[in-house]
Structure formats: structure tokens, C-alpha cells
Amino acid sequence: MFRIISIFLFWIKKWKIEHELIPKLGFEKFVLIGAPHTSNWDIVYFLGAIRKMKLKPNFLIKKFWMRFPFSLMFKPLGGVPIDRLPKTESKGLSMVSNMVDLFAHSEKLIIAISPEGTRSKNEHWKKGFYHTALQAKIPILLGYLDYENKVAGISKAIIPSGDFTKDMMEINLFYSQYQGKNPLQFAQCQSD
16 A cells, blocks of 8 residues: 555656666666665655566565564565574674575565665765675665656666775765755765
8 A cells, every 4th residue: 555655646746767777787686775865755755666667675674573463564565574693793794694695595686775774864874785785796776866856766786896985986976966855964975
């Protein structure tokens, strides 16, 4: 139901799909970044855009939230339950390990992530998306919402080189051309 509502709102608010890279590239598995993330509306419009592109991405959610009754909402939306490793492991390592394993055991899989992790200004993006793609040997596709022009799309693929600083410079350059709903809340990732 939420998917239908998001497509309807995408259409009624006169948003358009500007770039649709995926059919041209033919990737079956990838990490899909959604940015800039500066508003609660981003998920609605981004979901509307990717559904109009006929994509069915998944997102990671703690296993707890995939139990009844929450599963009635999160499963149809594409929630994938993730178990954390024991507390002796770092959070980042456990999530990356889980995602790499998930990609290794899937023929087709899209995981959508907002690496900013918050709608507030955050120069320290979560880096799990990058390490997952690098270790799983899959691309990172860059999806965007541009509120200024009411366009959305996916128009660039990054194959992680292992040089995080270099690759993030390319990602930052890409996102510098798009404006979030609250532009002052979007910060490009610092490569420290």
C-alpha cells in the first residue's frame, strides 16, 4: 500500500524520472545510494521513483522489526532481517559481513541505503555501503532526488577501487549537482 501511495504522490506532485541507468547496465546485484537525505519526504519520493523504474530494492532492518506484527508492514516494503554478530565484534564489521554474505547468496539483490544515516547535516557518512560493495565485488549505483527541478534518477555507477578517498571524491562531485528539500542540511562525506 505504501508503495502505491508513494507512486501516486510522486505523480501528483509532478516529479519526473530524469535518468534510468539500470536497464542499460544490466546489473543484477548492487548497492543503491539514495541522497541527498534531508527530509522525511525523501523516502516517499525515492520509493515512488524506484517503483516507477520497476525496481524492487530491499533495505536492511534489525531482525526484531521483522517479527509479527511489524513484519506486516516491513516485509512488503522490502525489509531484509539482519542478525548482528556478537557484541565482541564491531557494529560496522557485523553489518558489512552480513551484507556481503547476503549478496554472496543471492542471484539478484538491490540494497537501498542512505549513507548519511540522518536527515540532519552529517559530514561523516556511514561507510558500510562502500566496504560492502568492495568486498562483495558489486557496483554502487548513485540514486538522487533533486527538489529544485523535481527530478529523480539513477545515473552513475561506481566500481569501488579500494581507494575510499578517491571514490568518495567522485561520489561527492556527483551529488554536488543535486539539491535536497532542505539544502543546508546536506553535507558531502568527508574522507577522513
